[in-house]
Amino acid sequence: MNHDDRGLATRLVHGRGPNPLGAVATPVFDTASFAMADMAAHRRTVEAPSVHDYYSRVHNPTVAALESTLASIESAPRALAFTSGMAAITTAMLALGRRGGHFIASDQLFVNSREWLAHDLPDFGCEVTFVDLTNLKALDAAFRPATRAVFFEEFTNPLLDVLDIEAIVAIAHDHDALAVVDNTFATPVLFRPLELGADIVIHSATKYLAGHGRVLAGALAGSGPVMDSIALLRRRLGTIITPHNAAAVIEGLSTLELRVDRASATALRLAELADAHGATSTVNYPGLPGAPGHELAYRLTGGHRFGGMLSFTLRRPARKAVVYDAFTQFVRATSLGDVVSLVDSVEDPDVLRLSVGVESPDDLLTDLEKALNAAL
Ligand SMILES: Cc1ncc(COP(=O)(O)O)c(C=O)c1O
Known part of the structure; x- marks a missing residue:
């Protein structure tokens, strides 16, 4: 060590x-x-x-x-x-x-x-x-x-x-x-x-x-x-x-901790929004108290922050493309961990993945809500 x-x-x-x-x-x-x-x-x-x-x-x-x-x-x-x-x-x-x-x-x-x-x-x-x-x-x-x-x-x-x-x-x-x-x-x-x-x-x-x-x-x-x-x-x-x-x-x-702190705080709010939204069936974010891995993640992380990555499944998977196309703040791109927030259409046909960046949290929340509304 x-x-x-x-x-x-x-x-x-x-x-x-x-x-x-x-x-x-x-x-x-x-x-x-x-x-x-x-x-x-x-x-x-x-x-x-x-x-x-x-x-x-x-x-x-x-x-x-x-x-x-x-x-x-x-x-x-x-x-x-x-x-x-x-x-x-x-x-x-x-x-x-x-x-x-x-x-x-x-x-x-x-x-x-x-x-x-x-x-x-x-x-x-x-x-x-x-x-x-x-x-x-x-x-x-x-x-x-x-x-x-x-x-x-x-x-x-x-x-x-x-x-x-x-x-x-x-x-x-x-x-x-x-x-x-x-x-x-x-x-x-x-x-x-x-x-x-x-x-x-x-x-x-x-x-x-x-x-x-x-x-x-x-x-x-x-x-x-x-x-x-x-x-x-x-x-x-x-x-x-x-x-x-x-x-x-x-x-x-040199800015890793600042970025992960910021992304974690925003990602938790985004996960809560997605979880409460009628368009999603599952929200995968270890920081959500109801997530299957929450207790383990809490033990691993000390419970302060759970990272900037989340994904969700839509109740109507056929609306995936509509939701993906509706984002205006999240950039449609692969990769993750960027200061720019990204939405990725991963291999699983029902799942969209978000990588949360360091933009003003309210702008990202508005963007996600608008995109999810498109799936209703
Ligand atoms: C978990 C994980 N491991 C490894 C890689 C591969 O990294 P790279 O694209 O830098 O080769 C990726 C890329 O997305 C990844 O998400």
Whole structure:
């Protein structure tokens, strides 16, 4: 564990450490390679290539500043940054699954993660079992001698189910497997899975961590030899983030807690509005006291804030397109965790998903009410 006991907001701003040149904003080292002072320096980079700067597919000071912040906010000894969330997920699983590994995966996953696990990983010699992870007995029964890890999202995309991280971690560890959590929806502001015993946390940093919707980025934090194995594969696959995008994520991270606070407060009001509205049959938001995952989410988050993601099912699913088209403030776009509020028509034909941004809450409430009225 990383023993930085400063508050999260301080670590978000200062986790990157002081810049050796005194620059207050992190400089962008837009360079492919670094000059070697002499043969001794060359030898040092060959011996410990991920410590010394010599080539930006391996290491770069801007990327290192981002990774230092990520490690600090995740309470991890080490973090790695990637070109996208999918690059983090695929690189990690290829590293963990080497030579015939088996994975247990949540049956509720972001569509590309699910398809990667279901269709691609088996072609690389790995086996995958999908399990409803709210059923801990089913989880326990799914382990095999070759099981390397249990992979799940908290909260799940797009239905916002809440899984019992601590129970899943305990079962995974009983079977000598790792617990790998995609914490994109919850962010380190709501809770930090490594502090709950998980081994690896992953984010699509494209989303809340960056927050401005300007770059694709991925992040992963953890400890132990597995991190060396993932770093080595990242170097071979070339899935490291670019220095430019690393600087963009650093900039976004500094306001993460402010943004998640604001989005959480507005999302709760929006969820209450949707819940009371005659056009919806189900509203998925862990902050609603009646939500099935509320008690668990309350325990995980401390009850102050439940994030900016919600989704709902319409009583008349045939009206989905009309509702989607009726939004004027929420922007119709995929992705999430942006300062701009987004409405997404997810795979499920009955469900619309909202990612709440930082606009004036009343404008978003008016927009949602108007859109839902269109479904009556
Ligand atoms: C939960 C979750 N994990 C991973 C990803 C993939 O991230 P990226 O789009 O940065 O590759 C996404 C993207 O939407 C996501 O929602």
